[in-house]
Amino acid sequence: MSDGxxxxxxxxxxEDLRTITCDALRALGYAAAGTASHSGALVSxxxxxxxxxLLELLVDRASGLEVVRDVRANRSLAGVPIxxxxxSTDLRLHDEAIRSGCATVLVKPVxxxxxxxALRGALATGHAPTN
Numbered sequence: 001m002s003d004g005x006x007x008x009x010x011x012x013x014x015e016d017l018r019t020i021t022c023d024a025l026r027a028l029g030y031a032a033a034g035t036a037s038h039s040g041a042l043v044s045x046x047x048x049x050x051x052x053x054l055l056e057l058l059v060d061r062a063s064g065l066e067v068v069r070d071v072r073a074n075r076s077l078a079g080v081p082i083x084x085x086x087x088s089t090d091l092r093l094h095d096e097a098i099r100s101g102c103a104t105v106l107v108k109p110v111x112x113x114x115x116x117x118a119l120r121g122a123l124a125t126g127h128a129p130t131n
Contacts, residue, residue, distance in 0.1 A: 006123055009050035010034040011041045011067060012085075021054065028116050041067045045077050052122050054115075057086040057097060057105070068100040081122035085110055 008030045012018040015036065022032040035044035045053065053071065057064035064084065071077045084102040086093065094105040103122040106114065 005029065005031045006051040006119075007031040007033070007048060008052050008054050008119060009041075009045055009048050010054045011036075011038075011044070011064070012054075012056040013037060014056075017056075024112055024115075025054075025119075028112070030119070038064070038067055042070050042074065042077075045071060045080070046074075050080060052119055053080055053082045054119070055082055055084050055102070057084050057093060058088060065096060065100050068097065068102055072101040079126065081126060083115075083118050083122050085115075 008025050010018050010021050010025070010032060012021065012034065013036050018034040018036065022034050025032040033044065033048045033050070035041055041055075055064050055067055064086075068082055068084075071080060071082065081103045082101060084094075084097045084105045085108055086097075086105065087108045088094075089107060097105050103125075104118050106118055
């Protein structure tokens with residue numbers, strides 16, 4: 001955002017969680033917008049122009065890894081850090097997310113302080129790995 005408030009795009013197919021997450025992020029001082037689907041993620045990212053993306057890896061019955069790859073392949077979004085969240089404890093999924101370009105992977109439930117640290121860290125380092 002132009003006023004210096006970092007904008008977070010929350011991509012989660014569960015409306016209640018997306019709404020709660022956006023509200024919590026706003027309370028922490030972020031601007032937040034949300035989208036529900038893998039198919040809408042890239043369009044939303046192009047519209048919102050977030051400073052960081054918070055992505056549920058298991059979105060819309062599709063892999064959030066596809067979202068990561070789409071973002072990384074888009075010239076205007078490739079540098080946007082992505083913090084992934086998931087209820088999955090599958091370390092192979094976590095490793096693949098990091099290799100695909102996520103700054104970090106957090107396992108739900110994520111304490112708000114941990115989420116804030118991860119977002120602040122991604123914003124501070126601009127961590128968007130290159131492949």
